[in-house]
Every structure is written in structure tokens, then in C-alpha cells.
Amino acid sequence: MALLATACNGTHAEEEGSSSDAAVQVKTLILQKGQLDNVLRLPGEIKPFQFADLYAKLNSYVKQVNVDLGSQVSTGQVLATLEAPEMNSQLLTAQSRLHTREAIYQASKATYNRMLKTSKVPGTISPNDLEMAQAKMSADSAEWLAAKSAWQEVQQMINYLVIRAPFSGVISQRNVHPGAYVGPGGKGGDLPMFRLEEQAKLRLSVAVPESYTDDLQAAGDVRFTVKSLPGDTFTAHVARVAGSLDTRLRTETLEMDINNKDKKLLPGMYAEAQLPLPGQKDVYVVPKSALVSNSEQVFVIKIDSNKAKWVPVKRGNEYNGMVEVFGSLADNDVLVKNASDEIREGAALQAVKEKE
Numbered sequence: 001m002a003l004l005a006t007a008c009n010g011t012h013a014e015e016e017g018s019s020s021d022a023a024v025q026v027k028t029l030i031l032q033k034g035q036l037d038n039v040l041r042l043p044g045e046i047k048p049f050q051f052a053d054l055y056a057k058l059n060s061y062v063k064q065v066n067v068d069l070g071s072q073v074s075t076g077q078v079l080a081t082l083e084a085p086e087m088n089s090q091l092l093t094a095q096s097r098l099h100t101r102e103a104i105y106q107a108s109k110a111t112y113n114r115m116l117k118t119s120k121v122p123g124t125i126s127p128n129d130l131e132m133a134q135a136k137m138s139a140d141s142a143e144w145l146a147a148k149s150a151w152q153e154v155q156q157m158i159n160y161l162v163i164r165a166p167f168s169g170v171i172s173q174r175n176v177h178p179g180a181y182v183g184p185g186g187k188g189g190d191l192p193m194f195r196l197e198e199q200a201k202l203r204l205s206v207a208v209p210e211s212y213t214d215d216l217q218a219a220g221d222v223r224f225t226v227k228s229l230p231g232d233t234f235t236a237h238v239a240r241v242a243g244s245l246d247t248r249l250r251t252e253t254l255e256m257d258i259n260n261k262d263k264k265l266l267p268g269m270y271a272e273a274q275l276p277l278p279g280q281k282d283v284y285v286v287p288k289s290a291l292v293s294n295s296e297q298v299f300v301i302k303i304d305s306n307k308a309k310w311v312p313v314k315r316g317n318e319y320n321g322m323v324e325v326f327g328s329l330a331d332n333d334v335l336v337k338n339a340s341d342e343i344r345e346g347a348a349l350q351a352v353k354e355k356e
Contacts, residue, residue, distance in 0.1 A: 023306070023348040023349055024308075024350065025349075025350050025351075026301075026337070026338060026343070026351060027336070027352060028335065028336060028337055028351045029286065029334070029335050030332055030333075030334060031284055031286070031330070031331065031332065031333040031334070031335055032284075032331060032332070033283060033284055033331065034282075034283070035278070035280065035282070035285075036280075036283070036285045036316070036317055036322055036324050037276065037319070038276075038317050038318075039274050039276055040212055040274070040276075041272055041273070041275075042273050042275060043206075043270060043271070043272060044205060044206040044270070044273045045204075045268075045270060045271070046202050046204055046205075046258070046265055046266070046267055046268065046269040047202065047267055047268075048169070048197035048198050048199055048267040049198045049202055049203055049257070050197075050198045051195065051198065051267075053194075053195050054079070054163055054166075054193050055184075055192050056082060056160075056182040056193060057160040057184070058082070058087070059084065059181075059182075059183030060182060060183055061180070061181055062080060062082055062178050062179060062181075062182060062193075063178065065079075065174070065176060066078055067079050067080075067171050067194070068171065068174060069171060069173070070171060072169075073169065073171060073196070074165065074168045075166070076165060077164065078162055078163070078164055079165055079193075080162075080163040080193060080194075081161065081163070082160075084161060087154070087161070090154050090157075091154045091158060094147070094151040094154045097147045097150070098148055101143045101148075102144050102147075102148075104144070108133070108136045108140040109137050109141075111133055111136075112130075112133040112134055112136070112137045115130050116130065166196070167198060168200075169200075170196070170197055170198075170199050172196070172197045173194060173195035174193075174194055175191045175192060176194075200263075201259065201260060202260045202265060202267065203255050203257065204236045204255065204256040204271060204273065205254070206222075206254045206255075206256070206275070207246070207251035207254075208252050208253075208254050209250070209251055210245055210250045210251065212277065213245075213252045220237065221235050222235070222236050222256055222273050222276070224236060224271045224272060224273040225271065225272050226270070226272075227269075228269065232264070234258065234265070234271075236256035236257060236273075237256055237257055238255075238256050239255055239257045240254075240255040241253075242254070254275075277317075280324070283316065283324050283326070284324065284329055285322050285323070285325075286322070286323060286325055287321060287323075288318065288321055289337060289338055290335050290338075290339050291313070291315065298313055298314065298315055299311055300329075301336040301339045302334065302335055303334040303336065306348060306349055307346050307347070308336070308344065308345060308346060308347045308348075309346075310345050311329060312328075313325040313326060313327030314327065
């Protein structure tokens with residue numbers, strides 16, 4: 001019985017030793033340097049490339065409106081005609097004064113020229129009289145130029161009674177009708193007569209957080225989508241960078257130009273922009289499954305002489321299931337692909353092939 005008990009104990013010891021020395025089967029990867037490109041998704045707003053709110057400069061009445069909401073107009077096209085009867089009276093007054101001052105100037109000029117010609121005969125005209133005639137001619141000339149300027153000013157003000165399109169675009173607001181009283185002092189003067197927007201070309205404005213501003217300096221084409229057209233993806237080219245941060249949001253505005261000749265997009269739409277973020281070159285990139293994080297450290301498990309070795313690392317950018325790691329690593333190191341903190345330091349490991 002003593003011999004039998006000794007034999008049984010020996011058998012159990014051998015089984016326990018073999019189970020403790022069994023290698024853990026793991027999936028592996030060969031560490032190589034690469035570049036992890038990322039895509040930053042940010043909300044954006046589509047705006048007209050340029051827009052203008054058109055107001056009446058003079059207190060006047062709307063005589064005729066030539067466009068309506070949604071009208072496509074070209075540069076210089078007449079949008080509306082206003083009328084201000086008192087301006088015609090001011091124009092006639094300015095024109096009459098202009099003619100009067102011109103006649104006075106021409107008379108004093110003729111007088112001076114005759115006296116100058118006569119003064120060539122000694123003793124006929126005193127130098128003082130000649131100087132006074134020249135001074136009067138100069139004063140009359142200044143009065144004539146002032147009257148001419150006043151007439152041109154009134155003429156220019158009358159030109160403001162014709163509202164023209166400053167650029168080609170679409171009328172997106174119309175707030176007046178014939179007979180309405182408009183102008184700086186008119187009721188409802190805070191509203192524009194028209195709002196003109198250029199929509200054949202649009203702007204996509206995106207607020208980029210401060211932490212990503214350096215990565216977007218060399219950004220080129222950006223893909224974006226809008227909720228109203230879920231099946232379409234559009235492309236815009238980065239044209240302008242603000243160069244400073246918004247003090248409230250700590251963001252930098254990025255603007256892209258959109259070719260919108262087909263008019264599928266409208267100003268005011270919200271978009272989701274996909275901004276490419278080129279990663280650092282020649283860094284180690286591993287699957288997220290190879291990275292282990294616990295309360296003490298972040299590490300990967302390296303296979304060294306078929307033993308597990310924990311290597312502390314720092315985490316970098318992440319994208320699409322991959323992550324940058326920085327630590328005491330080298331090319332062609334063999335890492336555990338399906339790592340976990342259950343694989344203890346120094347544990348025996350056995351690499352297994354993944355099923356294709």
C-alpha cells in the first residue's frame with residue numbers, strides 16, 4: 001500500500017508539472033514601421049460664395065420691381081426702380097446754379113483777359129486793378145467748380161434710385177413691392193430690399209479643433225456629405241485657412257470652395273466633412289488588439305525566446321482598428337496579436353497560424 005501511494009503521488013506531480021509548463025497559444029505579428037493616415041470627421045456649414053443685402057440709399061417709393069424670389073440675375077441687371085420727386089427739383093436747382101456760376105466765371109475771365117491785354121500799353125491799367133481782376137476770376141472759377149460738384153452729387157444720388165445687381169446670382173429674399181416706402185428713414189428700413197447670393201460657387205466652412213490645426217495646413221481635397229442627399233459624396237478643395245483661433249471655441253476656420261453649377265447644394269445646408277490627417281512616417285503601427293491597457297501601464301507583449309515580455313509603450317493616433325505605438329521596439333520584433341494582461345510576464349508562448 002505504501003508503494004502504491006508513492007506511485008500515485010508521483011503520477012499526480014507529473015500531471016501538474018506538465019500542465020503548468022504548457023505554452024500559451026497566441027497569434028503573432030511581425031513589427032514593421034509604417035504610416036497611419038487618419039480621417040477627421042467634422043460638421044460644416046455650406047454658405048454662398050458671396051452675398052449682398054441690397055438697401056435703398058434714399059428715402060423714396062418703389063416704382064417698379066423687375067425680379068422675384070428665386071430669380072437668376074446677372075451683373076448690372078436692374079432689380080428695381082425707385083422714385084423721389086424732390087430729387088428732380090434738387091437736380092434742376094443744382095443745374096441752374098451751375099449755369100449761373102459758369103456764366104459769371106466766363107465774364108470775369110473775359111474781363112481779366114481784356115485788362116491783361118490793355119496793360120501791355122504803359123499807363124493804361126494799374127497793377128492793382130489787374131491783380132483784383134485776376135483774383136475775382138479765380139474766385140468765380142472756384143464757385144463754378146463747387147456748383148459743378150454739387151450738380152454731380154445730385155446726379156449720382158438720382159442714379160441710386162436704380163437698384164442693380166452687383167454680381168451674378170440668385171435672389172434669395174425679396175421684401176418690397178411697388179408703392180412701398182423705402183430708405184434709411186423708412187418703416188422697415190432694417191430689412192434689405194433684396195438679398196443676392198452667388199450659388200454657382202459655394203463655400204464649405206468647418207471649425208477645426210486646436211489640436212488638429214497643424215495637421216491640416218497641407219490639406220487638399222476634402223470629401224463631404226449632406227443629410228438631404230444621403231447617397232451622394234461631394235468633393236471640395238481647401239482654399240483658405242483663418243490663421244488664428246476663435247477665442248470662444250478655440251477652433252480655426254477652414255474654408256473650401258465648391259463647384260455647384262448643377263445647383264444640387266444650397267446655402268445653409270449642414271455637411272459632414274471628412275478631413276484627411278496624414279500620420280507620422282516611419283512609426284510602428286499595430287492592431288488595437290495587440291495593445292494592453294490596465295490601471296498601471298500600457299504595453300505590448302513581445303515574444304523573446306518563446307517567453308512573454310511586457311514592453312511599455314505610449315499610444316499615438318488611432319484609426320480603423322490600428323494604433324501608433326512608441327517604445328523600446330525594433331523592426332521584425334514578434335508581438336502577440338491577441339494580447340491581454342492574463343498572459344503573464346515570462347509565460348511560455350507558442351505561435352499559431354491564423355485561419356485564412
